Amino acid sequence: MGNANMIALAWRFACREIRGGLSGFYVFLACIALGTAAIGGVNAISQAVTQGIEAEGSTILGGDIRFELNQRDATPEEFATLESLGDVAVSASSRSMARLADQSDQSLVEVKAVDDAYPLYGAFKTEPAYDFDALAKRDGAFGAFVQPLFLDRLNLAVGDNVLVGNETYQIRGTIVEEPDALSDGIGFAPRLVMSTQGLEASGLIQPGSLVERVYKIRMPNGTQNADVKAAIDSANLAHPDAGWSTRSRGNAAPALSSNVERFAQFLTLVGLTALVTGGVGVANAVRAFLDSKRNVIATFKCLGAPGDLVSLIYLFQILIVGAIGIGFGLILAMIAPIAAKAALAGVIPLPTTGILYPGALGLAVLFSMLTIFVFALLPLGRARDIAASSLFRDQNLAVTDLPRFVYWAGALIAALLLAGLAIYFSVDRRIAIYFLAGVLFAFVVLRFVSLMLMAIARRVGTVKGTPLRLAVGNIHRPGALTPSVVLALGLGLTLLVALALIDSNLRSQIAGNITERAPNFFFVDIQSNVVEDFASLVESDVQDNGKLVRVPMLRGRVIALNEQDVSTIEVPPEARWVLRGDRGITYAKNLPENSTLSAGSWWDADYSGEPLVSFAAEEAGELGLTIGDTVTVNVLGRNITAKIANLRQVEWESLAINFVMVFSPNTFAGAPHSWLATLTMPDADNATEKAILTSVTQSFPAVTTVRVKDAIDVVNRVVGQLATAIRAAASVALIASVLVLAGALAAGNRARVHDAVVLKTLGATRKTLIAAFVTEYALLGAATALFALGAGGFAAWFIVSRIMTLPWTFEPNIAAATIVIALVCTVGFGLAGTWRVLGQKAAPVLRNL
Template sequence: MSGGRPGLALALRFALREMRGGLSGFYIFLACIALGVAAIGGVNSVAQSIGEGIATQGQSILGGDMRFELNQREASPEEHAFLAGEGRLAQSASMRSMVRLPDGSDQSLVEVKAVDDAYPLFGKLETAPAMPHGALFGAKNGVYGAATSQGLLDRLNLKLGDRVALGQATFELRSIINSEPDMLSDGFGFAPRFMVSLDGLRASGLIQPGSLVEHVYKLALPAGTTEAGIKAIEAQAQQKFPQAGWSIRTRSNAAPALSANIERFSQFLTLVGLTALIVGGVGVANAVRAYLDGKRGVIATFKSLGAPANFVLLTYLIQIFIIALIGIAIGLVLAIAAPYAAAAGLSSLLPVADAGGIYPGALAMAAIFGVVTTLAFAILPLGRARDIPATALFREQGFDQRGWPRAVYVIVAAGLILLLAGLAIHFAYDRMIATIFIVSTVFAFLILRAVATGVQWLARRAPRVRSTALRLAIGNIHRPGALTSSVILSLGLGLTLLVALALIDGNLRRQISESIPEHAPNFFFVDIQSAEVDNFKKLLQQEAPDGKIVSAPMLRGRIVALNGTDVTKLTIPPQGAWVLRGDRGITYAQNIPENSTLTGGQWWPKDYSGEPLVSFSEKEAKELGLKLGDTVTVNVLGRNVTARIANFRQVQWESLAINFVMVFSPNTFAGAPHAWLATLTEPSATPEREAQVLRAVTQGFPAVTSVRVKDAIDVANNLVSQLATAIRAAAAVALGASVLVLGGALAAGNRARIHDAVVLKTLGATRRTLIKAFSLEYLMLGLATAVFALFAGGVAGWYVVARVMQLQAQFLPDVALSTVVIALVLTVGFGLLGTWRVLGHKAASVLRNP
């Protein structure tokens, strides 16, 4: 090296030569990087695979090339003629109603779907037994046919061939639905499917003025119609019928709600994967420190022979970068396999691309995260190695506790961490949530570092105790090279995430299964005709004299403009977009509704007859950027109605009482046909009493849809359980990374532990004393980590439940206990496994080679 300053080529040659001995000491490094990259790349690859599946199967999912939906009314003759002139047309209608046994002894809520002879335009309706349309749905001796899901047969203890009543008509159950091609485009349903013909639905008498019926018209356009041609038809439909109020979807946007939910969920899992990668970064730092500590003789030799400090830095940076690339490659292979696994496991539930596929964008994003994370966490120990003089390396056992390296390395590390945060926010679906997540993670790391320092400070100032084992344990916590920081950092973030998710899940379940039922009504009754609402109330009063009955008129309307601007041209934050997505229930009232509090503006006077006014829910108004005096245009029954915001209300959604985002002044919908919504609340009612009320309503008013709130809560609980399983699996990835890092930290400290154990044994310490000392050390570190995780995870869980979900948050002792147990099992268990190996070393070999 005397012929000139060594360059990159020589550094690369030395780096490759040193790596001939294999990757010993870097297996944790590889596992941490591979796990984080696999999580990020796999989640996003699966999300893109589902998106591709939705795009390629758009016609089947949508049931056509275009879908026109109208609420509470059928298309006018002019509208129908326009649609029929563009291609093959299929018409269907959907609503919720009650199916009952012929003797009236039992009944069930169902999702009714009525179809015509053209259904389905694309895909195939698969039933068992398979039957042609006429045989499946046609009338025989005045009895129409129906296909239903197995759930209805199980619920009412029925079999094929049995008859049930829907409204005023009788239907024979002729087949079981195995696959419904356009199910995903229809949205989530929480009751069994009941499919009939349009003629059968009309015969039932359920379609009345104001009934909550969705009329859908699906078009199969001529072959070769391009996306531009579809957009032209959509523009023409809006131009010819500006107040039709129909919601239009195309094959390229077949299931927008599903796509949005997949994107949100993939963002959440990506952030969890990023947490695993960041936790793995601690493992990277530990591995790099331990590796360089083992290379102290080589580094000292380099420097003694005149190698510049930058050459040493470059040599080991190349090695670490190569090892990182190996870990990233392993993670990418796992990520590539994820869509294929999803195609095999989810194809019956979601439109995953059949052949799996490789998604370069998702893989590139994961690889970038892996590279940046590695460099961000490796640069500080590399900086320390660069600046240690050869004499110190020969003289001392290591250099990992020499404090901060030069400012340039700290700046570079900080810059890389900022880059990592910026990338996470840039790729996020909801950047506000991503920002909060990143800031919280950085804050948690700083606090964890402070906790570790605080634990060492307390150990250093602890009073002298008589117990030799306890005295050794306390000393191990604060001695040079102690594992305190590594253990607390490695486990702290993973446990914090687990606690936060467990508290959110637990509070949500408690709210659904305990708190909500205490205040929620027993029943919701929908589609009560205006002419029957008084008699309906009388029936409820007879059947439940102690019950509280609340009723309100109800229409369906879709917000089409805010302050005169088409909502499709507005940029709306994700948290408020749901208000504009599809149709909303709306009402009118003279007085402020129950469960609402006026927070701004004035309520209209009785007998108000001026311009249409609307009261808007305060939270949703803020999310949409609305203020008092703004205008909202709603399409109701094919007519655009513009109303000015007169006041804001705080709405208690969690009560499950009758609540609406928008309440209009009564003059707004004077003369408009509509139905009524009612609730019955009777806290002391037994299941038998509820069944009696349900039978009476179904027999007396067969067109009224009855929803038992407890049944809806059970469905919600099942959905939350499924989501919780996926979320806990994702959190386990982060905890798995924590365990890997913990194992790596303990392994990295084994060399110093071996020397200490041998010296202590030479001085007379027994194996039992040493095991007890190490156990107490790990026990105290585990408790410190658990306390932090409970506090930080509790704060995070409270924020999400109380501030984001607007629910009552409660601390759950079982979550706290399980967290403490997990922390202690991991720290003590892994610690003792490593310690057992340490205690088995012979004294002579260690003392000869310190």
């Protein structure tokens, strides 16, 4: 029989046989559909967000190009260059304290000052409707628009007055929608919008003040992205030392885009875990299906059908069923962006048209098909090599020998392709490799755990009690469910344990340990001419009950490493934050008290040579820097190149004053700058903190005070939202595990029927059989839970202590919850699957033995 004829005949038989329905394939369908939907949906939403940002880039950015300067205005020459590119809108941003008119209370605000050209794109929606004239000074007060949260914090209403700096502002409306909010990043306080004239009158802008000035350009209609890039290049060429950071409409919200990509990568890997876990269900379903077709297979072989024809018939059936499962998954994946548009409306821009994302859906199809091949080829290969006589005699298809080379080699190639594609399409391939290595390790270890469990059960010997004896025997007998149950639940529970422990440790650090070690206040924008008076006030208020630490602070942007432009350097993802935008920098005569040298030596207190810099050791390693290398930073429009003199170990989690770069004092001689200070009061209560806050704000209205507890509350909320999303994603893997568990139990039903009938014939009661099954499932669940606790705990410990470098604690409540989930799943689904077995009549079964 020729190959073409064999394929055609196999396809015809497969189509005829599958008309009988999908019985035995429901778990197969559910596993494939779930994994396809997870991978396709996550990537479709990611592409939708990315396309939305690209389509609305000008609105998000507030212009076609954004030039940003810190601590200074553009020079007349620089501004003339910007004006030559198109219409210019000027804004300035800073943090400050807004006080009640009677100064009895205050709140941190994100101040944004705009001119009459704002917004160049989109609409600044307020209630009542925005008009720039509403920001003008009337009746002794400038106008301001605020977010409703600000009114709630200070119990204010539209029309009331507040003090910012040395000026009075009347609240003339509330902010409904700010078109360029995403490009400004996440704020830790409510927004307060005023005019640029109002900001100048406030007294907040002093030499060295931390004010971010933004110049947004609207270019003529029809300007292409290539023209936008050329305009940025020409501005940089005309002013090489300007030190501004630039963004175009094609890169309107890089932080958001990066976070979306990373989160999508994580969820894709979780979806892949669910798909691979479901692959075990595919293998079980295929094995059970082929087992149920043993008489048909035997008949084919007795009539002279070659083994390859039999394999092709059932491979085609498996692919047809797989295509149906993939189809259901793709439908769910196509619905995901629609649901995301409804849920994220007004938060993240998404395309208004189109729901099909072929790349995302194609990737999901490819992953799903490869998964089917990985887990279906081995059972098919075993079925192909079993003789017809063996099929008539044996109860199942279980064999110990490997199938023919072509089958296991095909499965191996498919597995390697699956892993290779997962790594290739990842944003951070290193993380993808670690993740897949962890999954592979879990598969190997779970297999070892199941073999060890079976070996222990085999060596237990005779135990008292019939139910326990039967349960122990079922764990190690040929064709036992032990490998499938341990593997199915193990992966899902391990992932859940790891994520739960990471979340728990992060929360305890943020809400507990970090809060206890962190200072109570950060004071920003302390001018050099008042820093001594400020220190005297604070120290007199706290007496001996607190510690004030103050350091000079400037803003600078790294523009070159070893004289190479940072935009041309390939930087690992974990170090990109150092080079993104402006960084806080300082200078010091002596080594900061919360740092330790790991390499090199500190400069002398009276050092006056070439500029030197101390670099954080971890970040230097990530950037490939060492002692003797050079770093070029732009500060106040001037490029300064310094040589790395030493490396420091920095405890970022302490929230103390820490900097990536600390320069020798002579580097910034004469440069205007402000000061940053922290106040630590271990025993202070809320009343004491409020008194300090009020005293500082009233005496130094230009100083911005950040209460650390308030900032941590914001971080806690963000972490909580992220944790909820991660748990929801991880639950997909647990659902896949439960489906696989159900499939494994279903696959073993025929053997269970045989055992139950024989035992009942020998006098066993239903109560005895139920007790035996419950004991068996409970033992399997407990063993799996112990593994999940160990493996998940190790993974969480590694991530928290080694990658995040945070203290680690084990949470016993998570351990208890894991054991409960494992027992409920195994015992509950086990009984649900075997209840029908207990009602089988003996005669029909005994006649077919």
